[in-house]
Amino acid sequence: MKYNEAIAAINTERALRLLDITLRVNGNYLYFSCVECGKESAIRFYGMKKNVAYCPFCKKGTNIIALAAKIKNIDFQEAKNFLIEKASGDEKPIEEPLNVSGDLEWCEFMATEDLNGELCQEMGVGKWKGKGIMAGHVAFAVHNEHAVKVAYYGVHIPDKKVKFPSNFNPELYLYNIHNINLHEEVWITKDMFNCLRIIQSGRQSVCNFGLPYLSVRQYQLLSNCDRVVFDWSGDKRDIAYTNIASLKTFYRFA
Ligand SMILES: [Zn+2]
Numbered sequence: 001m002k003y004n005e006a007i008a009a010i011n012t013e014r015a016l017r018l019l020d021i022t023l024r025v026n027g028n029y030l031y032f033s034c035v036e037c038g039k040e041s042a043i044r045f046y047g048m049k050k051n052v053a054y055c056p057f058c059k060k061g062t063n064i065i066a067l068a069a070k071i072k073n074i075d076f077q078e079a080k081n082f083l084i085e086k087a088s089g090d091e092k093p094i095e096e097p098l099n100v101s102g103d104l105e106w107c108e109f110m111a112t113e114d115l116n117g118e119l120c121q122e123m124g125v126g127k128w129k130g131k132g133i134m135a136g137h138v139a140f141a142v143h144n145e146h147a148v149k150v151a152y153y154g155v156h157i158p159d160k161k162v163k164f165p166s167n168f169n170p171e172l173y174l175y176n177i178h179n180i181n182l183h184e185e186v187w188i189t190k191d192m193f194n195c196l197r198i199i200q201s202g203r204q205s206v207c208n209f210g211l212p213y214l215s216v217r218q219y220q221l222l223s224n225c226d227r228v229v230f231d232w233s234g235d236k237r238d239i240a241y242t243n244i245a246s247l248k249t250f251y252r253f254a
Contacts, residue, residue, distance in 0.1 A: 011045075011171070012030060012043055012044075012045030012050055012051050012064055013025070013030055013045050013211070014086075014169065014171075015064050015068070015083050015086065016030060016032060016043070016064070016067075017166075018083075018086050018166070019067065019068055019071050019072075021033075021067075021071075022161070024161070025210070025212060027212065028044055028045065028212065029042045029043065029044055029045070030042065030043050030044075030045050034055040034057065034058060035067060035070050035071060036055065036058050036060070037055065037057050037058050039055065039056075039057040041053055041054060041055035041056070041057075041058075042054060043064065051063050051064040051065075053067060064083065065079050065080050065083060066079070068080075068082055068083055092172075093144060093150070093169075093172045093173070094144070094150040094151060094167060094168060097148045097149055097150070098149045098150055098151055098152075100152075102124075102126075102128055102129075102130075102134060102139050102141070102152055103128070103129040103130055104120075104121075104124065104125065104126025104127060104128060104129065104139060105126050105127050105129055106120070106126060106127070107126070107127040107138070107157070109127070109138065109157045109158060110125075110126070110127070110138060113193040113196075113197075114197055114200075115193065115196055115197070115200070116196075116200050119196060119199060119200055120196070123140070123141070123176075123196065123199075124139075124140070124141030124149075125138065125139070125140050125141070125196065126138065126139065127139070127157070128152075128154065133154070133163055133165065134152055134154045134163065136156060136157060137154030137155055137156050137157065137163055138154065138155045138157060139152040139153070139154050140152065140153045140154070140155070140175065140192055142168070142173060142175060143176075143177075143178040144173060144177075144178065145173075145174075145177045145178055145221060146178065147178040150168065150173070151164060151165055151167075151168040152164070152165075153168070153170070153175070153192070153209060155192060155193075162209070162210055164209075170208070170209035170210075170211060171211065171215035171217055171218065172215070172217050173209070173217075173218075173221075174188075174206040174207070174208060174218055174221045174222070175192065175195060175206055175207040175208070175209060176195065176199070176205060176206045176207065177206050177221050179204075180204050180206060180225065181204065182224050182225050182226060183226050184204055184226075184227075185203070185204065185226075185227040185228075185229060186204045186205065186206060186222075186225045186227065186228050186229070187203055187204065187205040187206075187228075187229045187230075187231050187254070188205070188206050188207070188208065188214075188222065188228060188229070188230055188231065188232070189205060189206075189207050189231040189232070190207065190208055190210050190211070190212065190232065190233065191207065191210065191233070192207050192209070192210065194207075194231065195207035198231065205231075206221075206222075219247055222247055222249070223247055223248055223249055225249060226249060226250065227249065227250045227251070228247065228249055228250070228251040228252075229251070229252055229253070229254050230251065230252070230253045230254060231254045232253065232254075
Protein backbone atom coordinates (compact mmCIF):
# COMPACT_ATOMS: atom_id res chain seq x y z
CA MET A 1 0.00 0.00 0.00
CA LYS A 2 1.28 3.46 -0.86
CA TYR A 3 1.91 5.95 1.92
CA ASN A 4 -1.10 8.12 1.04
CA GLU A 5 -3.45 5.17 0.79
CA ALA A 6 -2.12 3.85 4.05
CA ILE A 7 -2.75 7.00 6.01
CA ALA A 8 -6.08 7.55 4.28
CA ALA A 9 -7.17 4.16 5.59
CA ILE A 10 -6.43 5.07 9.14
CA ASN A 11 -9.09 6.66 11.28
CA THR A 12 -7.12 9.26 13.16
CA GLU A 13 -9.32 9.45 16.22
CA ARG A 14 -9.33 5.68 16.52
CA ALA A 15 -5.56 5.53 15.97
CA LEU A 16 -4.88 8.10 18.71
CA ARG A 17 -7.09 6.17 21.10
CA LEU A 18 -5.30 2.94 20.22
CA LEU A 19 -2.05 4.70 21.10
CA ASP A 20 -3.64 5.58 24.47
CA ILE A 21 -3.46 9.28 23.69
CA THR A 22 -6.07 11.26 25.60
CA LEU A 23 -7.75 13.65 23.24
CA ARG A 24 -10.29 16.39 22.96
CA VAL A 25 -12.45 16.73 19.87
CA ASN A 26 -13.23 20.14 18.42
CA GLY A 27 -14.65 20.46 14.91
CA ASN A 28 -12.34 18.71 12.46
CA TYR A 29 -9.44 18.75 14.90
CA LEU A 30 -8.30 16.52 17.72
CA TYR A 31 -6.27 18.14 20.48
CA PHE A 32 -3.78 16.17 22.55
CA SER A 33 -0.50 16.57 24.42
CA CYS A 34 2.48 16.93 22.11
CA VAL A 35 4.78 13.92 22.51
CA GLU A 36 7.81 16.27 22.44
CA CYS A 37 6.89 19.16 24.73
CA GLY A 38 3.68 18.02 26.46
CA LYS A 39 1.78 21.14 25.44
CA GLU A 40 -1.38 21.01 23.39
CA SER A 41 -0.97 20.13 19.75
CA ALA A 42 -3.61 19.34 17.18
CA ILE A 43 -4.23 16.89 14.39
CA ARG A 44 -6.72 17.21 11.60
CA PHE A 45 -8.74 14.05 11.27
CA TYR A 46 -11.42 14.76 8.75
CA GLY A 47 -11.45 16.25 5.28
CA MET A 48 -8.31 17.20 3.38
CA LYS A 49 -4.85 16.84 4.89
CA LYS A 50 -6.11 14.62 7.65
CA ASN A 51 -3.63 12.79 9.87
CA VAL A 52 -1.31 15.79 9.83
CA ALA A 53 -0.47 17.09 13.30
CA TYR A 54 1.10 20.36 14.31
CA CYS A 55 2.49 21.60 17.63
CA PRO A 56 2.46 25.42 17.84
CA PHE A 57 5.04 25.33 20.66
CA CYS A 58 7.63 23.09 18.97
CA LYS A 59 6.63 24.72 15.64
CA LYS A 60 6.89 21.27 14.14
CA GLY A 61 4.57 19.13 12.12
CA THR A 62 4.20 15.38 12.26
CA ASN A 63 1.70 12.74 11.20
CA ILE A 64 -0.11 9.83 12.75
CA ILE A 65 2.45 7.25 11.61
CA ALA A 66 5.45 9.21 12.91
CA LEU A 67 3.55 9.68 16.16
CA ALA A 68 2.90 5.96 16.48
CA ALA A 69 6.58 5.25 15.74
CA LYS A 70 7.68 7.68 18.44
CA ILE A 71 5.26 6.40 21.09
CA LYS A 72 5.81 2.69 20.38
CA ASN A 73 9.53 3.15 19.79
CA ILE A 74 9.36 1.35 16.45
CA ASP A 75 10.42 2.39 12.96
CA PHE A 76 8.19 4.13 10.44
CA GLN A 77 7.33 0.99 8.43
CA GLU A 78 6.49 -0.95 11.58
CA ALA A 79 4.34 1.92 12.80
CA LYS A 80 2.48 2.01 9.50
CA ASN A 81 1.82 -1.73 9.67
CA PHE A 82 0.76 -1.43 13.30
CA LEU A 83 -1.84 1.22 12.49
CA ILE A 84 -3.18 -0.44 9.35
CA GLU A 85 -3.56 -3.72 11.22
CA LYS A 86 -5.29 -1.99 14.12
CA ALA A 87 -7.52 0.05 11.87
CA SER A 88 -8.68 -2.95 9.86
CA GLY A 89 -8.85 -5.36 12.79
CA ASP A 90 -11.36 -3.15 14.55
CA GLU A 91 -13.84 -3.03 11.71
CA LYS A 92 -15.82 -5.90 13.18
CA PRO A 93 -18.87 -5.29 15.33
CA ILE A 94 -19.10 -7.06 18.68
CA GLU A 95 -20.95 -10.38 18.30
CA GLU A 96 -21.33 -11.58 21.87
CA PRO A 97 -23.97 -9.98 24.06
CA LEU A 98 -22.58 -8.09 27.04
CA ASN A 99 -23.63 -9.91 30.19
CA VAL A 100 -22.55 -7.17 32.55
CA SER A 101 -25.32 -5.02 33.97
CA GLY A 102 -23.93 -1.81 35.33
CA ASP A 103 -25.14 -0.60 38.71
CA LEU A 104 -26.32 2.84 37.62
CA GLU A 105 -27.60 5.72 39.69
CA TRP A 106 -29.13 9.12 39.17
CA CYS A 107 -26.77 12.06 39.66
CA GLU A 108 -26.91 15.85 39.82
CA PHE A 109 -25.06 16.18 36.51
CA MET A 110 -27.91 14.40 34.74
CA ALA A 111 -30.37 16.85 36.29
CA THR A 112 -28.36 19.78 34.93
CA GLU A 113 -28.65 18.12 31.50
CA ASP A 114 -32.46 18.19 31.90
CA LEU A 115 -32.75 14.44 31.84
CA ASN A 116 -35.73 12.52 33.08
CA GLY A 117 -34.96 9.83 35.70
CA GLU A 118 -37.56 7.39 34.50
CA LEU A 119 -36.41 7.52 30.89
CA CYS A 120 -32.77 7.12 31.94
CA GLN A 121 -33.63 4.04 33.93
CA GLU A 122 -35.54 2.61 31.01
CA MET A 123 -32.67 3.38 28.61
CA GLY A 124 -29.94 2.04 30.91
CA VAL A 125 -28.31 5.41 31.51
CA GLY A 126 -26.85 6.52 34.82
CA LYS A 127 -23.77 7.24 36.85
CA TRP A 128 -21.70 4.10 37.12
CA LYS A 129 -21.42 2.84 40.69
CA GLY A 130 -18.29 0.88 41.39
CA LYS A 131 -14.97 0.38 39.68
CA GLY A 132 -13.71 -0.22 36.16
CA ILE A 133 -13.28 2.07 33.17
CA MET A 134 -16.79 3.53 33.58
CA ALA A 135 -16.12 4.76 37.13
CA GLY A 136 -16.90 8.48 37.38
CA HIS A 137 -18.82 8.42 34.10
CA VAL A 138 -22.44 8.62 33.08
CA ALA A 139 -22.74 5.25 31.32
CA PHE A 140 -25.05 4.52 28.40
CA ALA A 141 -25.98 0.91 27.59
CA VAL A 142 -25.37 0.45 23.86
CA HIS A 143 -27.29 -2.05 21.75
CA ASN A 144 -26.74 -3.04 18.16
CA GLU A 145 -29.58 -2.79 15.62
CA HIS A 146 -30.82 -6.22 16.71
CA ALA A 147 -31.24 -5.04 20.32
CA VAL A 148 -28.25 -7.01 21.60
CA LYS A 149 -26.44 -5.12 24.34
CA VAL A 150 -22.81 -4.86 23.25
CA ALA A 151 -21.09 -2.28 25.46
CA TYR A 152 -21.33 0.67 27.78
CA TYR A 153 -20.35 4.10 26.50
CA GLY A 154 -19.23 6.59 29.13
CA VAL A 155 -19.29 10.37 29.36
CA HIS A 156 -17.06 11.71 32.10
CA ILE A 157 -18.45 14.12 34.68
CA PRO A 158 -18.12 17.07 34.39
CA ASP A 159 -15.70 17.51 31.45
CA LYS A 160 -17.71 15.26 29.06
CA LYS A 161 -14.63 13.38 27.85
CA VAL A 162 -15.79 10.08 26.48
CA LYS A 163 -14.69 6.55 27.31
CA PHE A 164 -15.50 3.15 25.86
CA PRO A 165 -13.94 -0.32 25.81
CA SER A 166 -11.24 -0.90 23.18
CA ASN A 167 -13.26 -3.57 21.35
CA PHE A 168 -16.11 -1.12 20.84
CA ASN A 169 -15.81 0.94 17.67
CA PRO A 170 -18.51 3.64 17.77
CA GLU A 171 -18.41 3.94 13.97
CA LEU A 172 -20.21 0.60 13.73
CA TYR A 173 -23.29 1.55 15.73
CA LEU A 174 -25.96 4.19 16.18
CA TYR A 175 -27.10 4.72 19.72
CA ASN A 176 -30.79 3.74 20.20
CA ILE A 177 -31.30 2.45 16.63
CA HIS A 178 -32.85 -0.74 18.08
CA ASN A 179 -35.80 1.25 19.49
CA ILE A 180 -36.60 3.06 16.26
CA ASN A 181 -39.77 2.65 14.22
CA LEU A 182 -38.22 3.02 10.77
CA HIS A 183 -41.41 4.46 9.25
CA GLU A 184 -41.58 7.38 11.66
CA GLU A 185 -39.31 10.42 11.59
CA VAL A 186 -35.92 9.93 13.26
CA TRP A 187 -33.74 12.72 14.64
CA ILE A 188 -29.97 12.29 14.59
CA THR A 189 -27.71 14.23 16.92
CA LYS A 190 -24.04 14.14 17.92
CA ASP A 191 -24.80 14.66 21.61
CA MET A 192 -25.83 11.69 23.76
CA PHE A 193 -27.66 13.90 26.28
CA ASN A 194 -29.44 15.77 23.51
CA CYS A 195 -30.52 12.42 22.09
CA LEU A 196 -32.22 11.59 25.40
CA ARG A 197 -33.85 15.04 25.55
CA ILE A 198 -35.29 14.57 22.05
CA ILE A 199 -36.72 11.21 23.13
CA GLN A 200 -38.15 12.86 26.25
CA SER A 201 -39.97 15.34 24.03
CA GLY A 202 -41.78 12.46 22.37
CA ARG A 203 -39.70 12.16 19.21
CA GLN A 204 -37.45 9.34 18.02
CA SER A 205 -33.71 9.93 18.18
CA VAL A 206 -30.40 8.23 17.52
CA CYS A 207 -26.85 9.42 18.21
CA ASN A 208 -23.49 8.82 16.53
CA PHE A 209 -21.61 8.87 19.86
CA GLY A 210 -20.26 12.39 19.41
CA LEU A 211 -18.22 11.69 16.29
CA PRO A 212 -18.01 14.88 14.19
CA TYR A 213 -18.99 12.88 11.11
CA LEU A 214 -21.12 9.90 10.16
CA SER A 215 -19.36 6.67 9.27
CA VAL A 216 -20.30 4.57 6.25
CA ARG A 217 -21.99 2.09 8.57
CA GLN A 218 -23.94 4.83 10.30
CA TYR A 219 -25.17 6.07 6.93
CA GLN A 220 -26.27 2.53 6.12
CA LEU A 221 -28.22 2.27 9.37
CA LEU A 222 -29.86 5.66 8.73
CA SER A 223 -30.76 4.63 5.18
CA ASN A 224 -33.22 2.13 6.66
CA CYS A 225 -35.21 5.03 8.10
CA ASP A 226 -37.87 6.67 5.93
CA ARG A 227 -37.30 10.22 7.21
CA VAL A 228 -34.23 11.61 8.96
CA VAL A 229 -33.84 15.00 10.64
CA PHE A 230 -30.32 16.24 11.30
CA ASP A 231 -30.02 18.08 14.59
CA TRP A 232 -26.40 18.77 13.70
CA SER A 233 -24.44 21.44 15.52
CA GLY A 234 -21.17 22.75 14.15
CA ASP A 235 -19.95 22.32 10.60
CA LYS A 236 -22.80 21.04 8.45
CA ARG A 237 -20.65 20.85 5.31
CA ASP A 238 -19.06 17.64 6.54
CA ILE A 239 -22.24 15.69 6.25
CA ALA A 240 -24.07 17.77 3.69
CA TYR A 241 -21.56 17.45 0.89
CA THR A 242 -19.54 14.34 1.59
CA ASN A 243 -21.60 11.23 2.17
CA ILE A 244 -25.11 12.51 2.25
CA ALA A 245 -25.68 11.43 -1.33
CA SER A 246 -25.47 7.86 -0.06
CA LEU A 247 -28.43 8.46 2.22
CA LYS A 248 -31.23 7.30 -0.06
CA THR A 249 -33.99 8.54 2.13
CA PHE A 250 -35.80 11.79 2.85
CA TYR A 251 -33.80 14.08 5.10
CA ARG A 252 -33.81 17.62 6.39
CA PHE A 253 -31.83 19.80 8.76
CA ALA A 254 -33.43 21.04 11.93
ZN1 LIG B 1 5.37 20.39 21.17
